Amino acid sequence: MLFQVGGQGTRPTFFEMAAAQQLPASLRTALTYSLGVLALRRPFLHKILDYEDEFFGLLMMVLETHSLRTTEASFSESLYGLRRRAVEFGPCKEVVKPDSDQIRLSNLRKRQRVLSVAFLVAFPYFKSKLHSLYNKEREARLQASLWGSDNTGMDETENFLDQSRGAFSVGREISIMTHIKKKLVSIVVACYPWIHATNEGLSFSYQLLYLLDATGFYNQGLHVLGIHVCRATGQELMDSSSRISKIRSREREMLRGPPWLKATQRILLNGMYTTLDYAQTGLIAAVFFFKMMEWWYQSAEERMSSPTVYPPPPPPPPPKVAKNGIPLPLDRTTCPLCNEKWVNPSVITVSGFVFCYTCAFKYISQYKHCPVTRIPASVDQVRRLFHDL
Known part of the structure; x- marks a missing residue:
């Protein structure tokens, strides 16, 4: 565990892996927030927000494919200087502890890159869709249990369709499809909590074992693919740029067609390369901008919602002594009625003057x-004072 916190060697720390895993969620939140702000001035951007899962999934597919192809790491892992390496076990295949002599690390194969994109993009997409479907169906059932369901309109519509022969077959096909859809939704709603709990339990177990240095796989996806995540050495970081330039030069050489078509394709490739090169910087800037705006608006809301502290109001002026009233003695601790020292001092609330309780009563x-x-x-407005306690 101390090895994991210290961050020595090629094995990433638990905090590096956790940060790399949580970065896509923060990136999605930042992009959604930025698009929501822009949609206030450009309403057509609401269409992108309506297909938020598809838009973000397509974006991450492009970024993850490019990152795995050029740096052999996911988009978030490459930001932390991490690389993915295929695990090749020795004769004893049960050994899965990191830094073991039975384990050799090599470059990723093509199948592992493709499956890595599936685990990084496709699985989170389907998980988000299942979660949305589960929440929607749960809210519908809760609303139906509170308000009840009224099927009168549907019964009348079905009876009306049954009157014509042509419409009967169409209504029957629609009813069959609706019935199948409802069955599938009910199965998903029934199974999703168990699937979600199993997935979270496995993730927690792998992360705990990784923290305790009992396994080299941070999650179950890496274990299925047989991949270890390692820190990139200085030489690997230097070789990444040369690898990218070789790949791009090879792609330029593969261009075919007339000179004008080659020039057009070359311009498009250069634009795509520039976009991908600055994608990391731009997206990280978007996350930073989102965090800054979140802090700014949260501070503003706290200032607006916090109660305003006003200075205490000045005391009211003392009541005036009536012309035919009893004059006040010079000694403020003397009762105006008996001209003696207060005994059980009490105040009359309508005026604020203090007397002996017996005298005032x-x-x-x-x-x-x-x-x-x-x-x-x-007499109910006579209050005892406990100034001497």
Whole structure:
């Protein structure tokens, strides 16, 4: 485990592998957010958002195919300087621990590159579609359980179709297709939680074993393909550029046709090469921009939602002594009624002046007003003060 954290040797750390695996999800969120912002000014971009899974799957297929072809690594792995290597076991095929003498690493074969694209693009696409279908069907069933289902309109429509001979066969075919579709959806909804739980459990097990240095495969997909992910050496990083230039020069030599067609094809190839070369920088910039905007708007929302702290209001002015009221003594701790030291001091809430509890209670019980301000009061408005506790 310390080896995994320290990051020595060619074996990537657990954190490098986790970051490489989570990068496509962050990239998708960033692109969706950017398109959503642009769609506010360009409504035609909503069509791309309607087919978000297909659009992102096609984009990742291009990027993953190009990355595996040129660097022998996935798009996210190449950003962290990682490379995929085929595992060739020795006589003892049960040994799967990394850095074993029974394991030899070699370059990826063509079949492994194709299957790697399938595991990196096709499986996440179908997983997203199944998840969306499961959530949609679950919400529909929940709504039906709350509001009930009204099939009256469907029954009337079916009876109307049954009246004509030609429409009967069409309605029957539609009903059969609808029935089959409902059956398939119900099977998917019933099986998806178990499939999802199994997949998550296997992923967690592989990641835990990888963290404990018990296996060299970070997930079950790499194990099925027989691929280890390793750190690229300095020489491999230098050879990547030469490999890319050789591949591109070979593709230019394979151009056929008249000179004008070759020139057009060469321009298109150069544009595609430039786009692919700057795709990593542009997409990482999009992720960074998304994170910055997320932090910015989150901070703005917190500032808007946080309660505004206003300064305390100034105290109200003291009530005025009435002309025919009892004058206040010079000593503020003396009761105005008995001119003695307070005994069980109590305040009359309508005026705020303090008296002895007995004096205030008797006076208000008899005269129904404050003895100083002559403001009407009742005995319920006499409150005991506990200033000496």
